[in-house]
Amino acid sequence: MRPESSIKKQTLTRINLAQRYKASLLFLLKPDIRDIPKNLYYYFTDIPFGFQLTETEDFIIIWFQEAKMKKLIIIVIIIISALILIGGLAMSFLLNKIGDTEPEIITLQEPIKFVGLSVKTDVKNIYKDAAQLGKDYSQFKKTHNIPNLKDPWAFVAYSRDFDEKTRSWEYIMGDVVTNLEEVPEGLKGYEIRAGKYAIFQMKAKFNFLWGLEIGRMKKYVFVEWLPQSQYASTGNDFEYHDERSTGKNPNIDLYVAIREKE
DSSP states (O other): OOOHHHHHHHHHHHHTHHHHGGGGGGGTTOSOGGGSOHHHHHHHTTOOTTOOOOHHHHHHHHHHHHHHHHHHHHHHHHHHHHHHHHHHHHHHHHSOOOTTOOOEEEEEOSOEEEEEEEEEEETTTHHHHHHHHHHHHHHHHHHOOOTTBOSSOOEEEEEEEEETTTTEEEEEEEEEBSOSSOOOTTOEEEEEOOEEEEEEEEEOSSGGGHHHHHHHHHHIIIIIIHHHSSEEEEEEEEEEEOGGGGSSSOEEEEEEEEEEOO
16 A cells, blocks of 8 residues: 555645646647657646656646647737738828829920939839849949039939830939939939820828838839720839928829820
């Protein structure tokens, strides 16, 4: 017969097992805890090493783990869904409505001359490439002067020669100048052709949203507005920044080169 003290110890252990099950939460990501070495299993569940579990107690612990796992999964799903909902509501507040935007149709009488840097990009890399190009151009201007700047100041980000097959194009950014007689070494001179353009005004509530707002407007123009309009794109467009872009309520004009549909 086992000593009375040993029997009492076993009994007390079983009485307190329900409380000790809580410690097994550390192994929630491994529902079948029978795969865990026994010494670690006893340690993390706070069960004395060497204590022999009955089949019922072993089953209860496993069931407890699996039940907690299911509950945790449900909680995680609820939290993720709530975050998505909150994020969607926040973005709807931060972003401007553009679905009913109608452009101004103008004829650009004179070409726009500018000097700047360019990069070949595509739909997958445009945000990364545009950001890097902006950094490179800003760094260049810190050590070089741009002669013959337009007054008042203006800056353009020009997309041209869009290729439908590769969905790639040349992206250029630079400062508008009065002529291209003096182009700083390291930059190139460019001209934006005169012709018919649709001008869409863009606004952003915060500066960090400009990239997103420009992307949304371009998607609206090429996916929704152009197919329903009497115009087709010539494959070129540019963003025109001037003193309005730096004010209290900044806005940028998106010029889309167009022609009448045949």
